[in-house]
Amino acid sequence: METTIDLxxxxxxxxxxxxxxxxxxxxxxxxxxxxxxSPTELLLSxxxxxxxxxxxxxxxxxxxxxxDLKGKAxxxxxxxxxxxxxxxxxxxxxxxxxxxxxEAAKIIDLAVEKYCSxxxxxxxxxxxxxxFSIKKD
Amino acid sequence: METTIDLxxxxxxxxxxxxxxxxxxxxxxxxxxxxxxSPTELLLSxxxxxxxxxxxxxxxxxxxxxxDLKGKAxxxxxxxxxxxxxxxxxxxxxxxxxxxxxEAAKIIDLAVEKYCSxxxxxxxxxxxxxxFSIKKD
Numbered sequence: 480m481e482t483t484i485d486l487x488x489x490x491x492x493x494x495x496x497x498x499x500x501x502x503x504x505x506x507x508x509x510x511x512x513x514x515x516x517s518p519t520e521l522l523l524s525x526x527x528x529x530x531x532x533x534x535x536x537x538x539x540x541x542x543x544x545x546x547d548l549k550g551k552a553x554x555x556x557x558x559x560x561x562x563x564x565x566x567x568x569x570x571x572x573x574x575x576x577x578x579x580x581x582e583a584a585k586i587i588d589l590a591v592e593k594y595c596s597x598x599x600x601x602x603x604x605x606x607x608x609x610x611f612s613i614k615k616d
Numbered sequence: 617m618e619t620t621i622d623l624x625x626x627x628x629x630x631x632x633x634x635x636x637x638x639x640x641x642x643x644x645x646x647x648x649x650x651x652x653x654s655p656t657e658l659l660l661s662x663x664x665x666x667x668x669x670x671x672x673x674x675x676x677x678x679x680x681x682x683x684d685l686k687g688k689a690x691x692x693x694x695x696x697x698x699x700x701x702x703x704x705x706x707x708x709x710x711x712x713x714x715x716x717x718x719e720a721a722k723i724i725d726l727a728v729e730k731y732c733s734x735x736x737x738x739x740x741x742x743x744x745x746x747x748f749s750i751k752k753d
Contacts, residue, residue: 486687496661500650513637518666524633529655535628550623561736599698
């Protein structure tokens with residue numbers, strides 16, 4: 480399966496990318512007055528969204544109700560070049576009236592460690608951890 | 617250095633992510649009628665934009681003129697879970713009246729292999745290759 484992205488130039492520290500459907504995202508590396516996400520932020524967004532889609536699908540397949548699924552990805556990078564992520568933690572906050580802690584734990588493990596295409600593409604020396612909280616309403 | 621992204625739920629296959637400056641991107645996993653990038657597309661966008669910023673900066677530092685810097689990232693994923701990228705090729709098309717082929721080759725090597733934080737975070741079993749074309753105007 481092939482995926483293609485086109486990158487377009489705006490200025491030295493600002494670009495936009497398009498997929499084959501024409502959907503567009505802005506990207507910049509500005510330190511101050513940021514207008515868009517930076518490339519490393521896109522990586523974190525990809526990781527946390529990738530597993531979220533599988534989490535939501537697995538909750539539905541178990542015929543449980545999903546009211547909300549928030550997340551936070553926090554990454555720590557080296558100070559030296561290349562400034563790769565040494566640690567990434569992804570945290571999900573699930574709102575479901577009928578999903579148990581045990582089910583949630585199992586679903587998130589499966590999503591992050593077995594199904595997530597983006598997580599599986601990360602370097603084995605990037606320490607990827609995950610956690611969750613669950614509330615009823 | 618820490619980077620944080622918040623993920624927000626729209627529906628099972630649609631989310632949005634925000635950085636700490638409040639910049640927002642839409643994300644979806646729709647197969648048809650896509651409205652936004654998918655998580656794997658965000659990963660490719662991150663890789664190709666990350667090295668582009670360094671390429672543009674290095675061209676400027678050499679006091680050469682950069683008219684345009686386009687790119688295309690093409691990734692191939694496994695068919696089995698996890699559907700990780702086995703191969704990613706990033707291609708840059710540079711427009712510069714005074715940058716030589718040799719300089720461009722060296723700059724792109726450095727950007728992708730030494731400086732790019734996102735590329736350095738990819739799995740060592742993901743075969744990352746790169747190429748370029750250069751034109752004068």
